[in-house]
Amino acid sequence: MGSISVLLVGKVLPYLEQELDKRYNLFRGIDPSQRAAVLRDHAASIRAVVASSSGGPDAALIEALPKLEIVSSFSVGVDRIDLQKCKEKGVRVTNTPDVLTDEVADLTIGLILAVLRRICECDRYVRSGNWKKGDYKLTTKFSGKTLGILGLGRIGAAVAKRAEGFDCSICYYSRNEKPDSKYKYYPSVVELASNCDVLVVACPLTSETHHIINREVINALGPKGVLINIGRGKHVDEPELVSALLEGRLGGAGLDVFEKEPHVPEELFGLENVVLLPHVGSATVETRTAMADLVLDNLEAHFLGKPLLTPLV
């Protein structure tokens, strides 16, 4: 398979890049000028694209690759990929569901505790020597609080399961109510936000869920409410979020994703009621390796004419 040309358009684990290099004729096109050069010379030979949460083929790129057969994404979210275009052109798409569900759910609980119990702030307090001047102030208990989950898919359900260990009440909003679910359903995001203490965004990013967390939802969550975003930055109207936090209309936020990563609104840096992470939801050695293997296995299956392991399209 060393002669099959593959284009890499998103940042991935070094192990994956090395394996792609070994197994295929790999072209790197993460950087726009790199990509332009590759397309100029090799567009006609590229049969596969490897994408990630930091970059994926849009309609223009798909059009520019006449021999494209498959897009394999090193992520579960595929908002960077023009799925409609792929469908039209008969291009297969795979992602990495399930292998990162637990990882993201673990981090979600970690984010909630870090915000409510001010763990990062406490750590700063000790490192700066302030503990010698006096105790840190009281924080907010997590156990027993009401958790609202926006999107009760694999990740949402895994978050709920963990929160039950803390005796939390769980409620959710989803496109459709889930008849088998034991959790309370709210038919709108605003109602969900009004009725929970912590709101977790865990749905896919689509045109319908773009800025699903808007001013109205943020105000409904309120001055004691906490927003946790482990979905995509574009789920949240970021300027609205920033002003709500600065004005005290929202109690706190734990954010693993931002609208324009790696850019983070600087106004957030001075706030003690926010925790800011560099998109590390799935960032463990174990999980990133499993995701990489899934990308490699999907590509191999495709080129050997076998069924794909985790197809989306």
Next chain:
Amino acid sequence: MAEEEKVEGLQQLKHENQDLPQVLVLGSPTCLQTLKQLYSHKFRFLIPNTSLDSLYPLTAPLSSISAVICSASFSLTAPVLRLLPSLRLVVTTSAGTDHIDLNECGCRGIQVAGAGKLFSEEVADMAVGLLIDVMRRVSAADRFVRTSCEAATWDFPLGYKISGKRIGIVGLGSIGMEVAKRLECFGCTILYHSKHKKSAVSYPFYNSVIDLAATSNALVLCCALNEETRHIVNREVMLALGKEGFIVNVGRGSLIDEKQLVKFLMDGEIGGAALDVFEDEPNVPKELLSMDNVVLTPHCAAFTSECIIKLCELVAGNIEASLSDKPLITQFRPSRVFYSSARLVLVPSCSPSSFW
């Protein structure tokens, strides 16, 4: 609030009713402000301006005091207790009692009341938060984001998975059980070491902490500090835990050989540590202050706004019970009495409200 005045080295509230029972408050407990707000109509709180030793020989208020509220940061030693000849009750605002000379209290018939299980959920929440933080590098990542605003890409080291890992709990009392319950929902395998195997619990029991460490990805320390548990996490235990092993301590600083821990963290012999407690609070070994694989919090695992009011209610309830000769709400009972070098030694009870 009533005006405060200094009387004989003690701050106390001016009261029309000087007959309210006096309660000496030692160690500036976090709940003191709330206690004064809620219960100044029932008790006269006396707060020393200076160390108690300097008030010797006794001044009148000290000689008649029958109840003391004490925080975990105040060492209620035998010499201090002897300054209070009428003392009948010590109420500590902590779950731990390692700062109190229980032998002296036992010999004099002074009852001791603790916080019991009041903080167990809060402390367990914090223990899980600290475990996730150190294994997934949450605080380090937050620092990274706040200081790398001009970076073109985010290049941050990967963390370690928590779900499905083997977690060794040292001390399966009230707090340890709450930690276990939470981590089970992460698909973790719970293992434990305790003074005695708990027959009602199905988690695998390990008689030695070294064996527990050898088979665990992380240790969570939830036990009380006493003569048997001091430095229970020592060099051998840390070596058994290994280079990718993690320690979370929400018990007491001296459960760990702190000097050895610092050395092993510097040498990469252990994966990381999340510490809410230290051997000499509020002093923290300076070597830790620049490490990214440690999380350091200022002994605050129990302190949420929700629990402070409940703590005040418990403290006041214990004092009122003592004054009315009724059973205390959360009495700390010694369970074993044995002689050590002809000195009576009392060991804390293994009742559900204890944690060893």
